[in-house]
Amino acid sequence: MNHKKYKEWIQLFLYDELTQQEAEELNNHLNECNECSAEFEKQKRFISALKNSSLPEADQNLLSEARREFNAALRVEKSKKSTFSFPQINLAEFFFSPLRIAFSGAAVLAVGVIIGFLLFNKQNEIVIPLVEEENSLASLDDRTQIMNLRFIDQDPSDGEIEFTVDAIKPVHIKGKVNDPGIQNILTYSILYEQNPGIRLSAINLIKTNGGQNTDEEIRTALITVAKYDTNLGVRREALKLLRSFPFDSEVREALLYILLNDENSAMRIEAITSLKEISEKGNGFNQDEISAFRENFKKEENNYVKFQMKTVLQENLKNEQ
Amino acid sequence: MTLSDTELINKAQNGDESAFSELVCRYDRNVLSIALKYVNDRDDAKDIYQEVFLRVFRGLKKFQFKSEFSTWLYRITTNVCLTFIRSGRKNTMMKIDNEMDTDIIDNMAETDDANSPDNLFLRSEVTNNVNKGLEKLSPKQKMIFILKHFEGYKIREISVMLNSSEGTIKKYLFEANHKLRSHLSELYV
Numbered sequence: 001m002n003h004k005k006y007k008e009w010i011q012l013f014l015y016d017e018l019t020q021q022e023a024e025e026l027n028n029h030l031n032e033c034n035e036c037s038a039e040f041e042k043q044k045r046f047i048s049a050l051k052n053s054s055l056p057e058a059d060q061n062l063l064s065e066a067r068r069e070f071n072a073a074l075r076v077e078k079s080k081k082s083t084f085s086f087p088q089i090n091l092a093e094f095f096f097s098p099l100r101i102a103f104s105g106a107a108v109l110a111v112g113v114i115i116g117f118l119l120f121n122k123q124n125e126i127v128i129p130l131v132e133e134e135n136s137l138a139s140l141d142d143r144t145q146i147m148n149l150r151f152i153d154q155d156p157s158d159g160e161i162e163f164t165v166d167a168i169k170p171v172h173i174k175g176k177v178n179d180p181g182i183q184n185i186l187t188y189s190i191l192y193e194q195n196p197g198i199r200l201s202a203i204n205l206i207k208t209n210g211g212q213n214t215d216e217e218i219r220t221a222l223i224t225v226a227k228y229d230t231n232l233g234v235r236r237e238a239l240k241l242l243r244s245f246p247f248d249s250e251v252r253e254a255l256l257y258i259l260l261n262d263e264n265s266a267m268r269i270e271a272i273t274s275l276k277e278i279s280e281k282g283n284g285f286n287q288d289e290i291s292a293f294r295e296n297f298k299k300e301e302n303n304y305v306k307f308q309m310k311t312v313l314q315e316n317l318k319n320e321q
Numbered sequence: 322m323t324l325s326d327t328e329l330i331n332k333a334q335n336g337d338e339s340a341f342s343e344l345v346c347r348y349d350r351n352v353l354s355i356a357l358k359y360v361n362d363r364d365d366a367k368d369i370y371q372e373v374f375l376r377v378f379r380g381l382k383k384f385q386f387k388s389e390f391s392t393w394l395y396r397i398t399t400n401v402c403l404t405f406i407r408s409g410r411k412n413t414m415m416k417i418d419n420e421m422d423t424d425i426i427d428n429m430a431e432t433d434d435a436n437s438p439d440n441l442f443l444r445s446e447v448t449n450n451v452n453k454g455l456e457k458l459s460p461k462q463k464m465i466f467i468l469k470h471f472e473g474y475k476i477r478e479i480s481v482m483l484n485s486s487e488g489t490i491k492k493y494l495f496e497a498n499h500k501l502r503s504h505l506s507e508l509y510v
Binding site: 008011012015017042043046047049050052053054055056057058062063065066067069070073074077250253 | 338339345346349350353354357358361363366367370371374375378379447448450451452467469470471475476491494495498501502505
């Protein structure tokens, strides 16, 4: 008798992976075989015991954080192709080569590279000594933070080993708030900085640039932050600042996304108010927006937002008639 | 109107960023869920999530619809998980030194209120033991067991994700089951 086969089938049966015919064959065997019948009970108890365990679930907070960090990484990925192509620094390898490099480390380095670039462009000032070249020990000092050590060769038999590290060195920067370089650093900070207070300050500093905000990078960063930042205050300030930019289709899509997805009613109010403003200036609401309002009207919990959606839908209905 | 994956991919391939975002949002919870269960560390799971979708972003232009997008995505996810090396920041696996007390197991079956403090404690003990057991599996055994038992995928789906035959997947599943059962024998004997 092939007990091994039936013992395996027991597992498959409990996972609903047997065909009807196989299940019947197993059932017949279990009726006759005490050993396999006992195994069946054991496996059932095992599966049932596993049900009492709860492996971690991806909650909304984690998902939001993952999305925000991914969007930041994506922006680096895109800018890597378009903006940075200096012969001195191989950013393609530098940023994303091994999976094990946590993005946080790379993000901090990215800021370093940008700062280095900005300073480098001023010709007579310092260049950040990023440790990416071989034999860079001389450039390290006691202010340098070392992290993410990655061995390339850890075999000491020939007397040498080889590895890379991420080295971060503090840099003092002073400049005009509307300097494009400063604005660029602030933009990166609102995407990468871990501390929400700093992200908020960076947004406020970008804001002091007033009506001169036409930079595409800043606008895209603000859209990302307004949609995905985990901190409400940061999202809200980003959204407010976004309103000082020309309303184009991307901003409009972002507003709709916030209206439909943000858990905070103040954000949704801000979003629908802005959308109404845009529609009044332009050609009204587009079909996607109307469909989204129709689908989400019942789900909306905030009375003000609900009322605004209802008004839009009623006006749309009138126009159609 | 909801666009199909194919429509979204076509748009994304032509540079439509919102289509790409929608595609990500359609599947990212599942990707994160698999990653989190596999590494049992929120930061590491985010790293995996990021790497998966960066690979999708880089590869989408060359995607030729030879398979479903979801198949391709989950294949990337399982590959990234299997090749993932902990960043070394931290390891949140809780180490429980004491063996499970058999009284706990007896009580577990008799307790009705799932949210009672006692039962929550028991659940956490069981979870810790399951995590310890999962750590004893090989990466592939662990991935297959998680996909099958905790994520509920069919063996056929897992075989496509991991680019292996159904027979191979079953073999890994049986081995994982055997090892886990030995480790957790106090839980069900």
